[in-house]
Amino acid sequence: MKAIIGGTGVDTMEAIDSQRKVVDTPYGDVELFVGKGKDASLVFLPRHGSDHSNPPHLINYRANVKALEMLGVTHAIGIYAVGSITEKLPPGKVGLVSDFIDLSSGRDHTFYTGGEHGVVHTSMDEVFDTSLRSRVLKEDESLLDAGVYICTNGPRLETPAEIRYLRHIGGDMVGMTLATEVSLLREAGISTLALAYSINWAAGIEHGQVTFITDKQIASLKGRMTELCRNVLQSSSSK
Ligand code: HPA
Secondary structure, three states: OEEEEEOOOOOOOOOOOEEEEEEEEOOEEEEEEEEOHHHOOEEEEEOOOOOOOOOHHHOOHHHHHHHHHHOOOOEEEEEEEEEEOOOOOOOOOEEEEEEEEEOOOOOOOOOOOOHHHOOOOOOOOOOOOHHHHHHHHHHOOOOEEEEEEEEOOOOOOOOHHHHHHHHHOOOOEEEOOHHHHHHHHHHOOOEEEEEEEEEEEOOOOOOOOOOEOOHHHHHHHHHHHHHHHHHHHHOHHHO
16 A cells, blocks of 8 residues: 655545545544555555644644554655755645754654554664665656755745754745654655645745645645646556
8 A cells, every 4th residue: 555645735536536534543533544446555545634733843744644544555756745944845835855863842752652652763764664765766757856855844835034043054935844754754654755845935035924825736736736746656666
């Protein structure tokens, strides 16, 4: 089984023929969509809920990832909306995340909480799956190398001074979800890849207030990313 995890702007996945299912995990219930017919090898998980009701700092990441593990998911592509800090991924563009810096706090970010759950230090030398990465690039050569994602706690956006700091420490884009989710996917042994799409220049990069790309632009990027994930995850070589 292969998963697509969608976020802001990708909370539903009409292009995939699926059935809603609620998975009861030790961390709580998770709503997801299991593919049918020709999409039977796919599952779609809207990380914020299909009605986008869970803000980034309150998402039940452990339940989400555990539900995928319980369904036998081996590979997942996460889709993340970000704000651009550098030119590597300007607004309106899609790219692959190469690495992340986690500046979130206070989240249930690990399965290894000691005692019966054990103490494990998961390796993060190579966060993203290299063979999934080559397959995605083969399918869409125009994808950008989006660079380093910095994960803030949110839900508020950053100040211009925070963005100057994030750029200084090596960030190319900023978002609020990837680090927590990807760490848990790695702990669960699920091979993962992250597609980032930028919806704005981060605070202070342009003069004036932060402005977002249009819903129409987001819908078109969603179509492109869905198609890409579907083609790659359904191809037999990613089994
Ligand atoms: N900051 C944090 N997260 C985001 C942004 C941003 O500017 N845009 C989209 N997700």
